[in-house]
Amino acid sequence: MTEDQPPLDPAESLRIIQRERAATVRRIMPDPRLLLWPWGVAWLLGFTVFFLRYGPDDRVYVAMPRWLPSVVLLALMFAAGLISGIVGARASRQVTGLTARQGTMYGLTWAFAFSGMITVLSRLGDQLPDGLANLIWAGSLTGLTGALHMAGGAVWNDRSMFFLGAFLSVVNAVGVILGPGWHALVVAVLGGGGMLVAGLVSWLRMPR
Amino acid sequence: MSDALPELDPVIHAQARLRVVSSLSTLREGDSISFPRLQDILRMTAGNLSVHLRKLEDAGYVEVVKTHQGRTPATLVHLTRRGRLAFDDYTAALQALLTPRTDPPSGAAKPPRTEEPT
Numbered sequence: 599m600t601e602d603q604p605p606l607d608p609a610e611s612l613r614i615i616q617r618e619r620a621a622t623v624r625r626i627m628p629d630p631r632l633l634l635w636p637w638g639v640a641w642l643l644g645f646t647v648f649f650l651r652y653g654p655d656d657r658v659y660v661a662m663p664r665w666l667p668s669v670v671l672l673a674l675m676f677a678a679g680l681i682s683g684i685v686g687a688r689a690s691r692q693v694t695g696l697t698a699r700q701g702t703m704y705g706l707t708w709a710f711a712f713s714g715m716i717t718v719l720s721r722l723g724d725q726l727p728d729g730l731a732n733l734i735w736a737g738s739l740t741g742l743t744g745a746l747h748m749a750g751g752a753v754w755n756d757r758s759m760f761f762l763g764a765f766l767s768v769v770n771a772v773g774v775i776l777g778p779g780w781h782a783l784v785v786a787v788l789g790g791g792g793m794l795v796a797g798l799v800s801w802l803r804m805p806r
Numbered sequence: 807m808s809d810a811l812p813e814l815d816p817v818i819h820a821q822a823r824l825r826v827v828s829s830l831s832t833l834r835e836g837d838s839i840s841f842p843r844l845q846d847i848l849r850m851t852a853g854n855l856s857v858h859l860r861k862l863e864d865a866g867y868v869e870v871v872k873t874h875q876g877r878t879p880a881t882l883v884h885l886t887r888r889g890r891l892a893f894d895d896y897t898a899a900l901q902a903l904l905t906p907r908t909d910p911p912s913g914a915a916k917p918p919r920t921e922e923p924t
Binding site: 603604605608609611612614615618619621622623625626692693694695696697698 | 814819820821824825828829831832833834835836837838839840843846847848875882884897900901903904
């Protein structure tokens with residue numbers, strides 16, 4: 599490599615700058631597909647299973663044990679949380695300083711918010727009939743996810759993350775208003791689908 | 807617009823150092839990158855990167871901090887405020903060189919679009 603030589607001309611200098619900046623950003627930023635697609639898949643599959651077992655007006659489209667949908671959904675969400683947590687932690691290992699600290703605090707916010715909400719819902723859910731209990735569980739956690747995405751958009755100054763959060767919040771509210779069964783369908787298709795699309799859009803918008 | 811052509815900063819205007827500074831310019835203020843990570847991104851040998859970092863350090867553009875992360879020693883690199891300024895000036899100078907000089911003053915008001923260094 600011609601190490602100490604000046605670049606041939608200003609245009610080449612600009613090309614070097616752009617190429618090096620894009621290469622660096624792509625290496626130190628977490629891949630948005632790895633952050634969002636696991637969640638998109640978890641919601642799409644998990645809530646579809648819910649819809650098939652707990653349809654509108656207590657309809658059962660596919661017969662399965664009553665505990666199975668929750669187990670499937672929680673397992674998928676656990677896997678998604680693990681993947682995005684590892685991806686986020688790996689990204690913050692590349693660069694130390696303010697961004698890494700923000701990342702740690704933001705990650706902990708998710709963990710604490712979900713633990714707290716799950717604690718409340720566990721106490722509440724037992725007292726309610728299946729349909730309503732599912733709606734309260736899914737509605738609260740989806741709403742929390744929407745709010746945390748909006749907050750994340752504010753923290754990282756990331757518009758697509760903010761809009762995804764706003765979209766999830768609206769989809770969730772619409773689903774809750776439509777009622778048990780419909781909520782699962784709406785969140786599976788629009789929520790899960792929205793996350794898959796958001797991951798793709800954020801990835802396409804990375805500098806290259 | 808009628809000024810003489812801008813001088814290009816000789817410290818940055820060398821391919822290897824331009825690459826180093828460009829890469830470091832993507833970090834936010836308050837962030838540092840580890841030496842091996844930077845070396846990996848730039849695909850330079852350790853010795854080569856050290857030489858260029860020293861020149862940038864001598865110019866006050868880069869700060870190299872040796873520290874410990876847990877028990878393992880770590881070398882962290884970041885642009886100084888002065889280095890960031892020098893990079894911005896360098897980029898502006900390049901753009902001035904590339905802007906056609908025959909442009910009327912009003913036409914020169916809008917520089918070519920680039921990524922904003924944050």
